[in-house]
Amino acid sequence: MNPERIKKRLVFEKTHRMRFVGHLDMMRIFQRAISREGIELVFSQGFNPHPRMSFARPLSLGQTSHVEIMDIELAGDIANDELIKRMNSALPVHLQVLAAYDMPEGAKPAMAIVTHAEYLIHLPERHQDEYADYLARFLEKPEITIQKLAKSKGRKQMVDLDIKPMICSLELTEPLTMRLLCLATEKENLKPDRMMKVFWETCGHPEQTGYELIERTGLYCQQEDGRLVDLISIMKDH
């Protein structure tokens, strides 16, 4: 028996206070919404089956986004408009599906092809006039070091990691907004909140840590020619 397997790619948003719901809890919310609507997910084989559902790159706690991407496998086909409508009626108001696409045969899952992410970092008004200066100082640093829990010498411990090479560009686009383009591969994925902690420390305002609002605005896949292509626009073109 070979049951039907329909692969869909969904674009969704996570906004407002929903940004404080963690990734695992959010996965359960999606699963429940799908099952509430009687849409059947394909489950993995094995002793502990789990639904075939994967995310391009998990969003950190506290961040908002309108460009999140999730791949799911369904056990039967359903029109995309219908899928969106039904899922949204079963989802909290600030976690909503914006678009659904059929995945072409053999297409790789989003999590395997994402290489870059773009964020807008909305800064508190408090130091409005100094941000240009702060940013310059921050980028002048030869190394931007964060502490990361990682396996080192056979055990898990905090290790230093220089994230500067992972920042592709960081610029002040408006008086209170920075735009960040950074690596987001499976191996090297820059967490902007971690970067901002160092940012605030560098400019002498560690107490501001966490007061910036981070919004993910794009997920990209780098082509062989080096060009960055927006994951959503790839789907639209199909």
Add this chain to the structure above:
Amino acid sequence: MRRVTVPDPVLLSVDKPARYIGEELNAVYKDPDKTPVRVAFCYPDVYEVGMSHLGLQLLYGMFNSMDDVYCERVFAPWPDMEEQLRARQIPLYTLETFSPVKDMDFLAFTLQYEMSFTNILNVLDLSGIPIYSKDRTDDDPLVIAGGPTASNPEPMAPFIDFFYIGEGEVCYEEIFRRYKAHKEAGGHRRDFLAKILDLGPIYVPAFYDVEYEDHPAVGAEYTPAIRSFKPNRPDAPIEIRKDITDDLNTSFYPVRPVVPNLQSVFDRAVMEIFRGCVHGCRFCQAGQVYKPVRYRTKDMVLKTSEEILKNTGYDEISFTSLSTDDYPWLGELMTEFHQKHPHVAISLPSLRVDAFSLDLMEKLAEGKKTGITFAAEAGSQRLRDVINKGITEEDILRGCRLAFSGGWDRVKLYFMLGLPTETDEDIFGIAHLGYEIVDVWRKTDLDKRSRDVSVTVSTSFFVPKPFSAFQWAPQVSSEQYTAKQTYLSGLITNRKIRYNWHDSYLSTLEGVIARGDRRVADLIYTAWKKGCRFDAWSDYYREDLWKKALEECHIELQYYNYRERPYDEILPWDMINYGVTKRWLQREYERAKQGLPTIDCGKACSGCGMMAFARAGLCFEERRGSDES
């Protein structure tokens, strides 16, 4: 309307920030400016625990079904969040609109267990509401308490403006209607309290005075008993009668429960199949305070469950009641439900173990054998007769025999230590039963039984509760508890048997509060002041602080716990009428001492008084039946 701002760094720094943001599926959003009656409903424990509670979902849904009412939720913030709120002077807020709790018209607490009481004081304090009722002004919400532990309101009396006794389905709509009229007329809070006294289930502690004797009580060292308990105004009723929902098939049921964004303790749909219990276990408070027995019909249960599943997306449902076996249509219900929803897992608490239930359990768990459970409560037949627990050793062994030959390999047994008249022999019986069960497994056909077996014996300590037949009984001291535990632990040496136990001093405190009076309120206040909260959580429970508070407040354990209370002494909860007469409870206590069981009321009426009190349920039908004949 004021809104509370919680800075991002606060939510980013605490564990599980999803506890503090609302935003769940089925959460109700209304315009607070257009709802004249605003209610904050508080389950005084952490979010994941509170969200699993059916009573919260029921009242939340019911209140919000009323046009003039907006009910929002609030929970006890975990200590990390409390620290943040206090440091930044952020008032406690409701999850739906982030309004300060202080801005509500009502703040309603559900009392589910004694060891949540310090959390209630903490919630009041974090909301900026005076702890003591007498210190509140017209700017503060009216503070309500209800739920099973409100059956003895006295230890919380000084903190609560009014108690609602019994089932909330009945009177709240009228209370809110009168409140709206009262608010429009511009009246004071105290005057409102007088306007609801005639409803029946309302207890306003401030309208009653307690006097104490001038000599120590019988069996006590220095604490005097209550001399009198009287209303201090003519309109306060002498007796508070509990409210009973007449028809559970037509009353409100939360078919659209709020689905928590965080995994809650019981992360599934909940369907209550009936209320009340036919068994008269003499230690049990719930069995008495939830009388009479009222069934929801099979059709109602099926239809309602279906709606809940549709509205939530849960893949598991729990059919709850105090004793599932006694539901008359259990077999048909399970079969029909399973046919309709083959992929929805069913959990059935407290099921009798027989061929039918084993078959059912296996079917429900889709082939997984999940383990079987017996609430034997006592280790010997003699003691089981004392407590009127109608389960025999043979019932248990027969159940195990069946289960083992079906391949089951895990048995859980629950007991209480410190029951009235208990001797070492009864405790020995607990260990003995454990060994017997292992023996049954050993004798089971090798081809049929599992390769190994695990028997878990768990004991908790018996705490006498108001409105149970043991409400006069002495409670064992924590030293005696520990001795019993050590004795039992020494008897269990087989590696196939595991022994789990509870903290003993916590049971002592629970006992003082459960049967406490207004003087115990000082203890709760003092313990809270010293920093006690989340006492039911071993990480936060502070025995040392409670002991200090006990000393400072001169709480005499001999008076509250250790002595047997005389029948002619006024009990702190005597003004509450749950329909079960004191005379009947007394008779039950006497029969217990003689080791005489009482037949359960599914089979014959033992005259507890409910038949005359209730307008519904099993008793009512029986009364009507005998009237006709």
